Amino acid sequence: MSNQDIQLTVDAVVFGYESVPRISVLLIKRKYEPFKDSWAIPGGFVLNEESLEDAVYRELKEETGVEIGYLEQLYTFGKPGRDPRQRIVSVAYFGLVRPDTYKISAATDAQEVQWFDIHDLPELAFDHAEILETAIKRLRAKITYEPIGFELLEERFLFSDLENLYKTLLGREIDRRNFRKKIMSLGMLNELDEKVSKGAGRPANLFQFDKKRYFQLKEEGIVFEI
Amino acid sequence: MSNQDIQLTVDAVVFGYESVPRISVLLIKRKYEPFKDSWAIPGGFVLNEESLEDAVYRELKEETGVEIGYLEQLYTFGKPGRDPRQRIVSVAYFGLVRPDTYKISAATDAQEVQWFDIHDLPELAFDHAEILETAIKRLRAKITYEPIGFELLEERFLFSDLENLYKTLLGREIDRRNFRKKIMSLGMLNELDEKVSKGAGRPANLFQFDKKRYFQLKEEGIVFEI
DNA sequence: GACATATTGCGTACAAATTACGCAATTTTA
DNA sequence: TAAAATTGCGTAATTTGTACGCAATATGTC
Structure with missing residues (x-):
């Protein structure tokens, strides 16, 4: 299949927790088209020689300054048309950060990066609402059978x-x-x-x-x- | 990232069950390099305009003749070097077939396609042993909290x-x-x-x-x- | 300072679920 | 016809889960 024309990206749904209490998720405001100025899950293209996880860590650092304490692969979203311009398949991850990291990153760049309560979300670019919903379901289910809740405290x-x-x-x-x-x-x-x-x-x-x-x-x- | 050079494939771990009893998995013998004549999980390149699921159904039909009754996404394997020739990221699925379908496909092309007991597997191409192991773990876990066992009977x-x-x-x-x-x-x-x-x-x-x-x-x- | 209020830490009674196992019914095999 | 195999149903003992009570120890109020 030498004429395959599919781009590969990673996206990371990063959750944080405040003792308000509320669960929040890290979003960025897009600078470019498509969906310019929309809120979106941080992520980006995978480099030719980096692993998928490395791509996630790199993009998160570049776009949000956040360093996460826990990361796992969530699901791969690949439906044709999920990006209006080209065929993009995205491997979504979900990550967890502790409150200290949380605070730091919240201060970094309030214009472009922001924590949102998962019960009070803005409209999201692409199929990111679906990705986020998948991530929330997974987190909710997973805290009952894996000790990942501690990663948020x-x-x-x-x-x-x-x-x-x-x-x-x-x-x-x-x-x-x-x-x-x-x-x-x-x-x-x-x-x-x-x-x-x-x-x-x-x-x-x-x-x-x-x-x-x-x-x-x-x-x-x-x-x-x- | 206009110079991204990553190929996207799907692979499908298909399980069957015989009342011997044994759980078996569908493998194919590769016709081409790399890993020519090695056993491998069926799969192949995703076409530009088909969904990932469609790619799985198509490849399974082309390579094995099997039509599966249950399919779910398993995990995406993307480590650089998992294919010795090029950077390939593979979205792995796992599927289940009923005994009737099972028999039919086993007869299709005995040379190239074969059911193997999951406890008596040949050496596998690429990182397919890892994929298969992941699939078995998932199946084992999932029958305890989802009614997917019935899809094997x-x-x-x-x-x-x-x-x-x-x-x-x-x-x-x-x-x-x-x-x-x-x-x-x-x-x-x-x-x-x-x-x-x-x-x-x-x-x-x-x-x-x-x-x-x-x-x-x-x-x-x-x-x-x- | 005394007392109401809030939160923590531990305990106990009751209900529900799980586990271990007995045994009759009904078939095939010797 | 008896022995062996498998199914279907039941019951007792044990473990786990649920609903609370209450003392201990802090803060807030007058």
Whole structure:
């Protein structure tokens, strides 16, 4: 097939979390046609000699300045006509950043890059609304069977933060005490000695996800599940 | 990126099931370099104006004569160097066929196309071993939370067939009686009036997966899970 | 400073789901 | 005709999930 004329791009749906609480996604305003001045998921063409993941990291750095802590391939979108000008197939990824990175990147270039609440999104270029929807569904599903929620929190976090993250993402109430029991029973969290007091109420303990222990347990067939 | 020089292909890992029991995968012997005479997953270049799915259906028909009953995107493999000659990014799919289709295609062209037990595979071209492994993992995981196992059985099947399919795929013993209770409690199977007697033992009832009912239940938030 | 309010951490009773296994019914095979 | 194989249904024990109660410990208010 020497006359194949298909361009390959990557796009990255990057999620962040604030303890407001809200889940947000990183979007850029397009500088060029097509869809000039529309909001879009960051991404771009894959270079001839770089891997798909490298393309994602590079584009994210170039376009948004963000460095992500977690990245996985989401889905490949290739329907003819998804770009009005040429045949473009895009390998979409989804990534997660911690609040600290989040803040930095939010300040970088307010004109072109911006975090949006996933429940209050602008109109998006191309089929990016579909890509984003796919990503949200995946994130929502995945936090129930993979410990990726921790990638959205600080290294050391409060149980109430974790709980709010799950409540917000799953969109339903969770019994605080049962949730805690369930998570703790997995044996993947370390309770730190440090206590934090914010606002009224008894000070809360800090926790940390034990990635090493998680992989040990995974080896033994014990999986994360909520 | 006007000088991008990346070719796009699709590959399809097609699974079948025989009540031996064994899970098998459809492979072809390559006619051309690179990897001439090696076994490989069927696939090929995407045409400029066809969708990725259409490319899969077309290539499968051209190369194997198989028509699949279920298809889903698996993963996109794009590491530079996975094809020794040029940069090729491949969108891999996995598909399932029923035993009837299975038999037909096996007869089509015994020289070039062949079913292999997934536990007794030949050496594969390119990174196809990795693709196949990814597909097997996905299939194994997915039969526990999506009703795709039925796509590997006849429309009307015996409970023991379903049970053996799960035992074979999951690679562990399953209590026959509890398995049956669990599946039946989902309310997605219709018990037919017809009985079948094969070999010794009490004749068994035929069952049928009720896809319409499944989607109804899914709407109501009741999901398939085993 | 005392008291109301908020949040955390732990525990307990009850319901639901899972697991282990017994056994009769009905067929083929010896 | 008896033995062996397979199916279909049931029941008890165990594990897991759910709904709460309540003391401990901070902040906010008067």
